[in-house]
Amino acid sequence: MIRSYEAIIAIAIISTALIIFFKNYESYGSEEEKAKIFNVLKRMDLEGRLRNYVLANNSEEIERELSHELPEHEFLVKICWLECEKPNVTESFSITYLIAGDFGNFNPRQIIVYVVA
Amino acid sequence: MKGQAFIVLSIFLVLILFLVKNLSPNLNLEKQIEELEFKNLKEEISNVALFSSQDYSNIFKNTEDFLRFSRNSFTSRGKNFNCFFVGAYYPTIKENKQTTLNITVLNLLGFQLKILNLTFSYDNSSKLFYSVEDGEKIQTSFFFNISSSSNYELEIFFSNYENRTEKIKIPLEIDKSKFIAFFSMSLENKIRVKDKFSQESNL
Numbered sequence: 001m002i003r004s005y006e007a008i009i010a011i012a013i014i015s016t017a018l019i020i021f022f023k024n025y026e027s028y029g030s031e032e033e034k035a036k037i038f039n040v041l042k043r044m045d046l047e048g049r050l051r052n053y054v055l056a057n058n059s060e061e062i063e064r065e066l067s068h069e070l071p072e073h074e075f076l077v078k079i080c081w082l083e084c085e086k087p088n089v090t091e092s093f094s095i096t097y098l099i100a101g102d103f104g105n106f107n108p109r110q111i112i113v114y115v116v117a
Numbered sequence: 118m119k120g121q122a123f124i125v126l127s128i129f130l131v132l133i134l135f136l137v138k139n140l141s142p143n144l145n146l147e148k149q150i151e152e153l154e155f156k157n158l159k160e161e162i163s164n165v166a167l168f169s170s171q172d173y174s175n176i177f178k179n180t181e182d183f184l185r186f187s188r189n190s191f192t193s194r195g196k197n198f199n200c201f202f203v204g205a206y207y208p209t210i211k212e213n214k215q216t217t218l219n220i221t222v223l224n225l226l227g228f229q230l231k232i233l234n235l236t237f238s239y240d241n242s243s244k245l246f247y248s249v250e251d252g253e254k255i256q257t258s259f260f261f262n263i264s265s266s267s268n269y270e271l272e273i274f275f276s277n278y279e280n281r282t283e284k285i286k287i288p289l290e291i292d293k294s295k296f297i298a299f300f301s302m303s304l305e306n307k308i309r310v311k312d313k314f315s316q317e318s319n320l
Contacts, residue, residue: 010127
């Protein structure tokens with residue numbers, strides 16, 4: 001009987017560890033996806049399009065380019081300054097890219113990309 | 118004794134799981150994201166001077182605004198962004214004419230600086246401040262009068278949990294106006310990334 005208690009405790013310890021382990025493992029995919037999305041935004045920035053879209057408040061064009069590069073996801077992009085309204089969608093995860101404006105036009109903005117679940 | 122072996126074995130297994138977790142690429146990917154965000158931030162901070170070229174009188178304010186904006190953004194995402202910013206600006210220097218070196222120090226380190234001391238190597242004059250709160254900005258100035266271009270240093274000493282000294286190169290050039298900025302910053306979530314860098318802009 002005592003051995004059964006100890007076995008139950010052992011199972012509980014392992015189960016807890018497995019839950020923690022797999023919970024973290026789930027975020028593995030999203031971390032990789034976050035890096036991919038970030039790099040697409042970076043490329044759009046280096047090619048000179050991102051800031052134009054942002055300063056024109058054209059989030060649709062950013063969504064379109066992201067969907068073209070990463071068709072496996074559905075994106076929702078919000079462009080905002082300090083307070084960013086959260087969209088009414090179920091998101092898997094989101095990433096944020098900051099810009100300070102453009103040449104001669106200091107205008108900080110957050111670009112928040114929501115990946116719709 | 119055999120019953121206890123179950124518990125010992127389970128702890129051993131948990132230890133193995135812990136090691137596997139920490140050796141997994143997940144941590145590297147998280148680090149990669151933090152580094153990408155940090156790099157994005159550094160590049161944009163460097164861009165502020167460039168983007169303020171329409172009106173250089175706003176260069177201090179814009180840098181401060183962008184740092185506060187960034188901190189607000191990271192805080193809303195549960196990340197901790199801390200920064201220590203020192204900006205130095207001088208208008209066009211004329212030979213043998215007194216010129217002002219304007220200094221702004223912004224403490225976004227997340228704690229109070231008990232002592233902040235600025236020393237300008239031109240004449241070793243110092244400015245001492247006490248109890249600089251997190252989020253507080255200090256503005257002061259030094260004066261100089263030079264006959265030829267030369268490099269000087271602004272030494273910043275501050276103390277809280279530990280004493281820290283930073284030295285910023287201040288190149289004084291005849292017929293030039295410059296903005297020199299120094300940033301020491303860190304971004305912390307599960308992983309901490311930090312860096313310090315200086316930037317010099319001809320205005």
